[in-house]
Amino acid sequence: MKKFIKIILIILILGIILYFGLYLYAFISPKLNVNNSKSYYFYDINQNLITGTDDWISYEELDQDIINATIAIEDKNFFNHIGFDYLRIVKSLYNNIKSNSRNEGASTITQQYAKNLYLSFDKTWNRKFNEAWLTIRLETHYSKEEILEGYLNTINYGGIFGIENASQYYFGKSSSDLSIAEAAMLAGIPNCPSEYSPFSNYDKAKERQKIVLNAMEKNGYITNQQVTYSYNEELVFDIKDENDLTSSMYYQDAVMEELKTIKSIPASLIETGGLKIYTNFDPKAQEAIEYSIKENIKKDIQVASVIMSPNGAVLGLVGGVDYNKSQYNRALSNNRSVGSTIKPFLYYAALENNFTSSTTFTSEKTTFVFSEDQTYSPTNYAEIYPNQEISLAAAIAYSDNIYAVKTHLFLGSDVLVDTMKRFGVTTNLNSIPSLALGSEPISLLEMTNAYAILASEGKNVRPYFINKVEDINGNILYEHKNTEEIILNKSITYILSELLANTSNPNFISYTTPTSYVISNKLTRKYAIKTGTTEYDHLVFGYNKDVIVGLWAGYDDNRQLENNDATNNKNMWADIIERYLSGKEDNWFTMPNNVVGVLANPLTGEIATKEDKNSVILYYLKGTEPSYNQNLDDDVPTIKYEE
Numbered sequence: 001m002k003k004f005i006k007i008i009l010i011i012l013i014l015g016i017i018l019y020f021g022l023y024l025y026a027f028i029s030p031k032l033n034v035n036n037s038k039s040y041y042f043y044d045i046n047q048n049l050i051t052g053t054d055d056w057i058s059y060e061e062l063d064q065d066i067i068n069a070t071i072a073i074e075d076k077n078f079f080n081h082i083g084f085d086y087l088r089i090v091k092s093l094y095n096n097i098k099s100n101s102r103n104e105g106a107s108t109i110t111q112q113y114a115k116n117l118y119l120s121f122d123k124t125w126n127r128k129f130n131e132a133w134l135t136i137r138l139e140t141h142y143s144k145e146e147i148l149e150g151y152l153n154t155i156n157y158g159g160i161f162g163i164e165n166a167s168q169y170y171f172g173k174s175s176s177d178l179s180i181a182e183a184a185m186l187a188g189i190p191n192c193p194s195e196y197s198p199f200s201n202y203d204k205a206k207e208r209q210k211i212v213l214n215a216m217e218k219n220g221y222i223t224n225q226q227v228t229y230s231y232n233e234e235l236v237f238d239i240k241d242e243n244d245l246t247s248s249m250y251y252q253d254a255v256m257e258e259l260k261t262i263k264s265i266p267a268s269l270i271e272t273g274g275l276k277i278y279t280n281f282d283p284k285a286q287e288a289i290e291y292s293i294k295e296n297i298k299k300d301i302q303v304a305s306v307i308m309s310p311n312g313a314v315l316g317l318v319g320g321v322d323y324n325k326s327q328y329n330r331a332l333s334n335n336r337s338v339g340s341t342i343k344p345f346l347y348y349a350a351l352e353n354n355f356t357s358s359t360t361f362t363s364e365k366t367t368f369v370f371s372e373d374q375t376y377s378p379t380n381y382a383e384i385y386p387n388q389e390i391s392l393a394a395a396i397a398y399s400d401n402i403y404a405v406k407t408h409l410f411l412g413s414d415v416l417v418d419t420m421k422r423f424g425v426t427t428n429l430n431s432i433p434s435l436a437l438g439s440e441p442i443s444l445l446e447m448t449n450a451y452a453i454l455a456s457e458g459k460n461v462r463p464y465f466i467n468k469v470e471d472i473n474g475n476i477l478y479e480h481k482n483t484e485e486i487i488l489n490k491s492i493t494y495i496l497s498e499l500l501a502n503t504s505n506p507n508f509i510s511y512t513t514p515t516s517y518v519i520s521n522k523l524t525r526k527y528a529i530k531t532g533t534t535e536y537d538h539l540v541f542g543y544n545k546d547v548i549v550g551l552w553a554g555y556d557d558n559r560q561l562e563n564n565d566a567t568n569n570k571n572m573w574a575d576i577i578e579r580y581l582s583g584k585e586d587n588w589f590t591m592p593n594n595v596v597g598v599l600a601n602p603l604t605g606e607i608a609t610k611e612d613k614n615s616v617i618l619y620y621l622k623g624t625e626p627s628y629n630q631n632l633d634d635d636v637p638t639i640k641y642e643e
Contacts, residue, residue: 158197172238285316339532358605391605448550458488
């Protein structure tokens with residue numbers, strides 16, 4: 001027993017020496033420059049500040065009620081400890097062991113502030129040790145008032161960072177003018193921003209407000225009468241900018257994800273003193289998406305959209321209908337089946353392999369038979385078949401599934417997989433027959449970028465959010481360089497873009513209508529458009545020489561969509577691109593010198609005659625255009641299928 005007590009005493013003495021040694025070492029270490037490292041300055045494409053530390057409010061300007069509310073609910077012993085509340089740590093450990101959970105935490109305000117100063121939020125032991133060390137350094141170099149000031153100016157209030165931003169956002173007033181009720185409402189949010197924001201869940205926010213008010217009473221800041229009065233006080237929210245602020249948070253989240261991948265940016269921002277991040281964020285693009293969602297979404301369906309420049313710059317992005325309710329970014333992380341929107345890349349490969357706008361396959365109900373008697377029986381939308389040969393131009397306009405699968409099998413099923421890799425898709429795709437109909441999941445951002453490669457006339461572009469990053473002193477840490485590498489045939493991209501423009505062309509109305517004809521009355525410009533419709537996902541991608549817009553709609557729980565949802569999605573896409581391009585001229589691609597246009601029958605692809613009811617100009621590489629004496633099927637072998 002004596003030996004055991006001796007060992008315990010030695011450990012205790014060593015612990016005390018280590019404890020005070022750490023604080024002494026922290027004291028003689030350089031002072032942390034937290035005044036600038038607390039946040040990021042986000043700038044839009046016009047170099048206007050979107051959000052940042054311009055809204056920093058000093059401790060002297062802070063309302064006493066927000067100080068009291070924050071301390072009462074987050075760290076009641078804040079002014080008495082030196083970074084760590086050891087009694088609270090022991091108590092939380094005991095309660096967690098007793099309840100067999102990890103629900104109760106013991107982080108102090110200083111610890112939380114140290115966490116806010118970090119770029120990444122991983123949960124590794126290394127991160128926890130760094131956080132503890134930063135906590136000690138903060139406590140040794142800064143007063144409690146300075147730490148609390150920094151904390152309140154950086155904490156997350158439901159997608160809005162900093163108490164001044166939050167106060168202006170929720171109540172339209174400075175944080176120095178908050179009432180007790182308003183202060184208690186805001187102080188309750190940081191514990192779980194997505195759940196306790198009053199815009200996300202008012203009932204839960206009120207429950208949390210009551211907990212904060214009770215904590216304020218328990219700690220002697222207010223009376224019981226003030227608790228009752230404040231809880232019953234009617235809160236007047238200022239929500240005029242709700243959509244603008246919350247939807248842009250999806251974009252800012254994407255910026256932060258990209259920031260983590262840039263090797264020239266330090267893992268910690270403590271020593272650099274903050275970052276100025278110059279992004280491609282275009283307020284007009286973001287507003288176009290928001291407006292369209294607001295006008296077209298009338299139920300609990302989810303939406304994601306990306307607006308991109310042909311050079312890969314992401315101008316606007318929305319990852320869901322309401323950021324306050326869900327921060328899950330469906331534009332980046334939600335890999336879903338892309339349906340027929342994969343077909344343009346199949347047909348690009350076909351055009352590279354001697355197909356032309358007039359190449360025909362028979363479209364009729366077909367069962368494809370493979371080895372070991374395996375079969376595949378795709379169907380056209382609504383079981384509509386022409387039961388005759390149709391041209392590639394018609395197959396694209398009508399999104400004919402039989403034609404697509406025949407093309408896929410004729411080229412070889414690996415060709416489309418390889419083609420998608422060329423178009424920047426990193427997802428592993430299976431070379432199966434149904435790939436031609438978009439059965440494999442791909443993210444919205446990757447698909448939008450694939451269309452951007454077409455819109456750039458074949459450049460090897462990749463999506464990017466950040467143009468430039470500087471430290472707080474203006475030193476450039478990173479600058480994006482656009483690629484000039486050409487990976488596609490410019491003439492073929494032109495032909496394909498012209499074919500995709502026919503999806504809204506009334507001259508293709510025949511046994512069925514083109515897939516985008518329903519929105520043709522909304523379109524004031526020429527666009528290359530492709531839609532995709534599955535039971536669970538509706539997508540639209542389209543572009544001209546200026547911009548690409550990608551749009552997805554569906555349910556997170558994979559509920560089946562209704563038929564009218566597809567039309568609604570097309571209208572939403574049209575509203576987005578038209579609103580964004582309003583005031584700009586129609587900007588289409590210049591026809592390459594080795595491309596010719598021929599007036600042809602849209603269904604058969606043959607040269608138009610006086611007997612044809614409709615005719616369109618189809619485009620070809622010189623020497624491949626149809627003539628009166630040419631058999632259009634000479635270059636395409638006959639393939640037999642089991643009917």
